[in-house]
Amino acid sequence: MTLPFAFTAADRRLLPEGRAAGPMPWVIAIMVFLTVLAAAAGLALASSARALGDQIAGRVTIQIVEADRVARDQQAEAAARTARALPDVRDVTRVSDAEIAQLLEPWLGPGGLELPAPALVDVDLAVPAALPRLKTAVARVAPSARVDAHAQALAPLRDLVGALRWLAGLLVLLMGVATAACVVLAARAALNTHRETIDVLHLLGATDIQIARLFQRRIALDALFGGGLGFAAGALVLILLAGRIGAVGSELVGSVRLEPAGWLALVAVPMAGALLATAAARLTVERALRRSL
Amino acid sequence: MKGVEARAVASIVKFENVGLRYGMGAETLSDISFSLAPGAFYFLTGASGAGKTSLLKLLYLAQRPSRGLIRLFDEDVVTMPRERLPALRRRIGVVFQDFRLVPHLSAFDNVALPLRVAGVDEGEIAERVGEMIAWVGLAGRASARPATLSGGEQQRVAIARAVIGQPEMLVADEPTGNVDPEMATRLLHLFDALNKFGTTVVVATHDMHLVSRVPNASIMRLERGRLDDPTGALRYPPRVPA
Numbered sequence: 001m002t003l004p005f006a007f008t009a010a011d012r013r014l015l016p017e018g019r020a021a022g023p024m025p026w027v028i029a030i031m032v033f034l035t036v037l038a039a040a041a042g043l044a045l046a047s048s049a050r051a052l053g054d055q056i057a058g059r060v061t062i063q064i065v066e067a068d069r070v071a072r073d074q075q076a077e078a079a080a081r082t083a084r085a086l087p088d089v090r091d092v093t094r095v096s097d098a099e100i101a102q103l104l105e106p107w108l109g110p111g112g113l114e115l116p117a118p119a120l121v122d123v124d125l126a127v128p129a130a131l132p133r134l135k136t137a138v139a140r141v142a143p144s145a146r147v148d149a150h151a152q153a154l155a156p157l158r159d160l161v162g163a164l165r166w167l168a169g170l171l172v173l174l175m176g177v178a179t180a181a182c183v184v185l186a187a188r189a190a191l192n193t194h195r196e197t198i199d200v201l202h203l204l205g206a207t208d209i210q211i212a213r214l215f216q217r218r219i220a221l222d223a224l225f226g227g228g229l230g231f232a233a234g235a236l237v238l239i240l241l242a243g244r245i246g247a248v249g250s251e252l253v254g255s256v257r258l259e260p261a262g263w264l265a266l267v268a269v270p271m272a273g274a275l276l277a278t279a280a281a282r283l284t285v286e287r288a289l290r291r292s293l
Numbered sequence: 294m295k296g297v298e299a300r301a302v303a304s305i306v307k308f309e310n311v312g313l314r315y316g317m318g319a320e321t322l323s324d325i326s327f328s329l330a331p332g333a334f335y336f337l338t339g340a341s342g343a344g345k346t347s348l349l350k351l352l353y354l355a356q357r358p359s360r361g362l363i364r365l366f367d368e369d370v371v372t373m374p375r376e377r378l379p380a381l382r383r384r385i386g387v388v389f390q391d392f393r394l395v396p397h398l399s400a401f402d403n404v405a406l407p408l409r410v411a412g413v414d415e416g417e418i419a420e421r422v423g424e425m426i427a428w429v430g431l432a433g434r435a436s437a438r439p440a441t442l443s444g445g446e447q448q449r450v451a452i453a454r455a456v457i458g459q460p461e462m463l464v465a466d467e468p469t470g471n472v473d474p475e476m477a478t479r480l481l482h483l484f485d486a487l488n489k490f491g492t493t494v495v496v497a498t499h500d501m502h503l504v505s506r507v508p509n510a511s512i513m514r515l516e517r518g519r520l521d522d523p524t525g526a527l528r529y530p531p532r533v534p535a
Contacts, residue, residue: 197395203355204454205383206410207376293357293375 024186024219025226028179032230032273035175036266040238042168043262049161052154058090058125059150060134063118066144075142076119082137083123088130095120179273180280183223187215187284202292212285216278223277227270235266304328304364305462305493306352311361313347321347322518325361327527329495331461334488336504337497339515345497346390346466348515352495353387353464354378366461383411386460386492388468392451394439400450401426401435407458425453428483430476444471452480462493469503481506 062079066072076094083092100117108115125131128151135147151158191198201211242257258266306329313322322344329335337345350356351363354370363370365381373381386407394403405422413421426435429449439447448471455463463484469477485507488494495513498504504512514521522528 196393197397200393200395201406201410202379203353203382203387203393204407204410205379205381207379210410290375293355293378 022186022222024182025222025229027182027186028223028226028273028277029230029233031175031179031182032227032270033234034230035172035179035273036231036234036269037237038168038171038175039266039269040234040258040262042165042172043265044258045161045165045168047257047259047262049158049165052158052161056150056154056158058128058130060123060125060131061148061150062121062123062138062142063146063148064121064142064144065118065146067116069116072116072119072144075144076121078141079138079145080121082141083121083134086130086134086137088126089123089134090126091122091124093122095122176272176276180276183219183277183280184284187219187281188288190215190218191285191288198289199292202289208286208289211289212282215285216282219281220274220278223274224270227273230273231267231270234269238266305331305366307362307364308351309362311351311358311363313344313351313356314359320359320518322351322358325520327513327520327522328529329462329493331493332488332491333493334485334507334510335493335495335513336507336510337495337513337515338499338501338504341499343515344518345515347518349387349464349466349495349497352462353385354382383407383458384461386455386458386463388448388452388455388463388465390466390470392439392447394447394450394454396439399436399438400431400442400446403439403450404453404457406454411458421457422453425457429453430479445473445476448472449476449480452483456483456487459487459490460492462495463487465494465496467498468496469498469500477503478506 062076062083064072064075064079066075080092080094083089100120104117123134125134128149131147131149138145138147198211238258245257306327308325308327311322311325312320314320325348337348339345347356351358352365354365357371361371366384368377368381370378370381395406398406401422404425405418408418408421423432423435426432429452431446431449431453434442434446437446439450442450448468452465452468455465465484468484469480472480481503484494484496496503504510511527513527520527
């Protein structure tokens with residue numbers, strides 16, 4: 001197949017060239033802009049979901065809810081010791097009273113530890129499957145212990161991120177379909193506009209492929225122009241948004257970020273748009289030409 | 294001008310009981326049977342509405358017949374797949390009655406169209422088209438667009454486009470209708486010269502004066518969609534001596 005750009009200057013004149021004059025490049029620019037944003041959202045959410053999964057997969061907190069301070073400390077120490085002795089436990093950290101007081105200070109004020117706050121032990125499991133064994137062992141030495149897996153607590157958030165990721169993927173797909181539909185309409189309109197010229201070219205012996213290539217080239221150039229513009233606008237918005245996200249200072253919100261591979265995938269969006277537009281134009285024109293003699 | 298290497302076929306065109314009907318209407322052409330000898334010159338005459346343009350459309354493959362058999366360059370074009378038609382069309386030069394010039398192209402580019410479609414080198418195109426444009430008296434108007442040309446000038450561009458590819462068959466629909474008598478004579482000489490190089494020429498015209506200028510031409514007369522051929526000479530033409 002000949003490349004759509006392998007044309008002489010004379011070939012290019014066969015159809016009038018009004019690039020960027022019609023609505024086609026601007027429609028493609030808007031489509032690519034929205035596609036870049038949707039794809040960026042999907043990619044950033046995927047990265048966030050991965051980070052979230054890595055962070056919480058083996059995290060467990062043991063709470064000792066016991067009013068008696070001495071018994072609480074004894075049970076906390078026993079739970080920490082038991083956890084350390086188990087296989088598949090990577091790390092065990094007893095949260096100090098000072099840290100607990102600091103955590104509670106916004107709600108209880110200074111000196112909040114006068115109240116019986118639970119003792120906390122953070123456990124990092126090598127494999128999430130080790131959780132039942134930990135629960136059983138801790139229950140034996142610390143009757144007031146409650147073992148909470150972070151993955152369980154954050155499951156609704158993880159599900160929400162997953163759903164948003166799928167939604168972003170669906171939007172990208174719909175944008176692709178809408179772009180192809182726009183190109184089909186534009187190609188049909190161009191065929192009608194240039195019907196006389198096409199008839200003459202046919203009668204002079206031009207093949208369907210020769211004629212289709214003229215339209216294909218024109219639409220490919222429009223798509224590249226519109227795609228480049230849409231990508232530039234999308235990238236600018238993403239860079240501005242990244243600055244705002246960084247300013248929030250939240251670890252969770254901060255995990256929503258685009259990695260270098262994500263940026264590469266976004267660069268492919270206008271290229272894919274141009275290829276899609278070119279293929280759609282060619283198929284539309286060839287199908288329409290097959291109806292004539 | 295280079296000679297045309299016409300293929301050795303007994304008849305370049307053969308129609309057998311051809312009928313043409315547009316939509317559900319009455320037949321525009323009925324029971325048309327004739328053979329065109331390679332290298333011969335034909336005038337197609339008949340009153341307005343007799344079916345001359347329809348017959349020419351069948352000849353230059355703009356239309357398939359409703360019935361009958363058409364062989365062109367020894368190939369059955371009625372059942373031929375449409376993918377193979379462009380190669381045959383490139384062997385035919387056409388002067389359309391309404392010129393059908395491409396409005397956004399210059400006179401030069403319009404004349405160059407058949408060569409570009411055939412993939413001829415741009416250097417050769419510049420040389421051949423330049424010569425042809427000068428020959429039809431439009432050297433100073435090569436870059437003009439059709440809308441700025443007079444009817445006669447447009448017709449000359451259309452003729453130049455039809456003959457630039459040195460076709461094996463030239464089909465012309467009223468080619469001298471808009472030009473002055475002097476230009477008509479020049480164009481007729483061009484057709485005659487092409488014919489001498491082996492091109493089969495078919496010219497549809499009302500102008501009996503024009504017909505009389507080519508004494509060795511055969512005349513095909515259409516009357517109300519039927520070919521007037523009482524002696525059968527059109528159906529079984531004598532061989533043209535090589």
